[in-house]
Amino acid sequence: MPRLVAGVLVIALMTTACALESIEDPGIGAGGLTSSVFASDGTAITEWHAGEDRVLVSYGELPTSLVDAVVAIEDQRFWTHSGIDVQAIARAAGANLEAGEIVQGGSTITQQYVENVVLGPSRTFDGKLAEASMALRVEQTLTKEQILERYLNAIYFGNNAYGIGAAAKRYFSKHPSQLTLAESATLAAVIASPSLFDPYANPDAVLSRRRTVLEKMAELGWITEDAAEAADREALMLAPRIPGEQSRYPYFTEEVKRILMADPDFAATPDERFDLLFRGGLRIYTTIDPSVQLAAETALASVIPQDGPSGALVAIDPRNGRVVALVGGKDFYDTNDPVAQFDLATMGRRQPGSSFKPFLLAAALEAGYRLDDLFEGGSETIVPGENGPWTVTNYEQATYPDLTLREATVFSVNTVYADLITALGPNLVVDLARAAGITSPLDPLPSLALGSQDVSVLEMASAYGTFATGGIHVEPVFITRVEDTNGNLIYEPVPTVTDAMPASVADRVTSVLTEAVRRGTGQQAKIGRPTAGKTGTTEAHHDAWFVGYTEELVAAVWIGFPEGNRPLMAPYTPYTITGGTWPAQVWSRFAIGALSGVPYGGLATGADDGLASVEIDTSTGFLAGPLCPRSRVATLHLDPDAVPTVVCPIHNHDGITSVAPGVVPDVGGAGVDEAVALLEAAGFGIRLSWADAPGRRAGEVLFQVPAAGTTLAGGSDVALTLTGPEPGSEVPDVLGLTVAEARSVLHDAGLVAVVRLESESDPEAATARIDRVWAQQPSAGSDPDGSVTIWANPADPRT
16 A cells, blocks of 8 residues: 555656756755855864855765765665655655654655755645655756755754755864765764754764664675774764854954955945855955964963963064964953953054154154254153143153163153153154054144053054064055855955155164164063064053064064053062063064064164263163162163263262272172172172071171182182071061062062952051051961962952
């Protein structure tokens, strides 16, 4: 009886099909295609799709193992039937008649294809009749290979993978052409029920189904028994299951997406741009260089503590504007960070501090100023401001003699730049900064001299690139070209290139900025090749910058807290962070990695003809003496008439102005830093020991051998006995110190400070001793174990 019913059905279908014309190629239906994004080296970095993740694959790219596995398990007579399988229909008809409803299908691959892309699923007799009729018509239009190609591109494989291209990538991180026999059988096993045979959720079920596929292939003689058994023994090695859709470089790819969605040259309307981007199966080629990006991510992670502030970095090839690296925050996918997906590199805008000074310098040079023009020194100046007289001081109240414009830039002297913008006028600075590549709104105010208006990290990198190229600005480029699914070029942005300033101006700025790295505020950015750059630190220490460049690469680094509500100072950072510390260190580590293997290029340098090189104690403004703190001594190139004539009397008491070579100086009672500096200046080595000295400040020289005045050969050691204990031998006492002081003492002892801001139990004491340490663990005198926890009163004693 079932065979009779099946025969009647087949005759009816064949008669109907003979009377019908062939159908137009249904393709893969209305499903969208996944767009792929590629790095500059051709590697895929992300994919975009709206709902369906689908990548088209041609029949020629399908391995024989996959074709045979799918046909064996889904429709073993696919190559010989005309769209319907009589034997399969007879088998299913018997089961369905017995049950009184559709409980078993006899659908061929062609029928499944029709169901997926034309008719939709149906479990009624009329629906199945229409499906079979349509399958017969499709077979008159398409070859078997075309049908199988479209089928495998259309069907669902689970886990949001539509089509064999997405499935091979999702489960095995491969293109279908690279699939092994075991992997092909696994994917064929999934087709019958993507949820039941989900490789991630139900590995045992899919392995059992895979065995069935392999056995069927061997039964049909398409593989040997040995091959089937070997494939069956293979472990199920799946690609890691990625939560959601994660990009390798999310901050960069989100900017690429934003650019395409905003550009009418890509497509006329927002809706058209969305459809094209998320359903068009595009191939989007970008500028990011994975090796340079890795160097950026590694450099930031190696300098900034995990629990510290955030960092952003943008690197550009200044010769063509291509953005080769972009880090916009700590972790784009951190669900515990409310600002994780806010791109600090492109969307964030912060004050650049002194890293903005090169634009004022360039504007001044273009207006006729010279690098050797002399400006009044000192530690502060008063100039007209936006709201009346504006008092400007140098960082750490540093005092300078009269300086050339070059030296004022090298050492980032605020007072000179405040005087310069007053004389020049801020409008010229705004115009030049815009021409160089700053796109954020800038108001022509005097405070612009010190970088008081917000800009982005991307803008700063782009604008500094104008100095690197000799005054030519190339706007940033993220995308090189976009192709449609057939490989046709549909979008190729051309960057705008402009003459921003004369080459002579750009080269003179570069010559100064190379000195800033060589001997000025940017020394921690040195990389062993010609480098120009400038540090920047905002007045409240909320932002720290370093922007630097070589001939081949420009990069801007920003460090700060995204909310802008915490300074880069203790207790939020181990010590006060300036542009010359962490940002310069990040830049150096990044550039060393990014430029590895790149031949050295040249940068413009400047001459100091007629200038005297002298050491100045910037804490006093006098000539530096042997006992001046070395951290405050700067080597300046000065006009001979502007050189101070007095050796610093504040640090070099008792008439000490120099050290006689070969004569041991008197360092008794001096601190260890001053004693070491004095002995090294005299050409001696130092051996240190410690002794208890109750009532004496730790680290002072208690005894010296040989005695002061002794004649000694250069290079000989002088033994110093310091008041103890020896650093690191026991936990120092930090009770009563400020948090910053305690951190410093513990750091000198080789210990890490763990700070807890909690009020002590006595409210009056907590109020009176804000920011003071009131408890420590381990206690003073204990054996150190690497760290010391200190408790300090917060600014708000209720905390």
